[in-house]
Amino acid sequence: MKLAIPSETVFHAIESTIKEYRKYAQKNISEAIPDMTIDQGLVLLFLNEYPEMTQKEIAELVFRDNASMTRMINTMVKKNYLDRSMNDNDRRRYKLEITKKGKDVLKILPPIIHHNRNSSLEGISKNELRQLQITLNKIRLNCLKN
Template identity: 35%
Template structure:
């Protein structure tokens, strides 16, 4: 039935996109995953977020974000300094290496999007976004 095909299509679209996107990043010679890239970009944009804040923005789990941040620190993309006003946290900043990586990924991401959305009009995109938001809202409304 249609509704089952729908979720299949949804899953398929996002997976194909992720595969293509990651393949293109790899091929550009940049060593970062899409998910790490997303986190790095959020930190670049807004300083001074907690892991939970970041998780909310990238729509992931705090535990996932904690591990991604650890990886980004290990790879020298991020730097952490202690925060005097709160001993639990650190202040995260994108390092020079991190900025270089973001700059290198930027055009690849733009190209990925352009490729993925070929043949879709502005109007299509708006429709799509509206319907997807509706689904997300429906799903979060009913925690039962």
């Protein structure tokens, strides 16, 4: 069986691209907010936009599983970015609130993320980006349906 060597496949291209982006984005975030990770930042942004969101819903949006989300939120509570308290309407769920420290971060984070996204997409046309999304989506759907 003749197999393309992994590093030449499109999957490797996808993976190395997202890793390079993450490394780059994380570096820029860390410079401004040392103890904040990209993913914790995204969770903050989501919670800010949709305050009623459950952990499960956030997990789906950021494409992570519930267990990961539980642990991520644990560390965010420990780092004092979030407060977790009981939700009296549905006691299986928690009420998640952004702390003062979290709100401060929300002031400086968006421009950094904006810059990360823009600068990593420099020189790529709208059209090219749209095509990228389309092709990626085909791959994703193939994986889901098989």
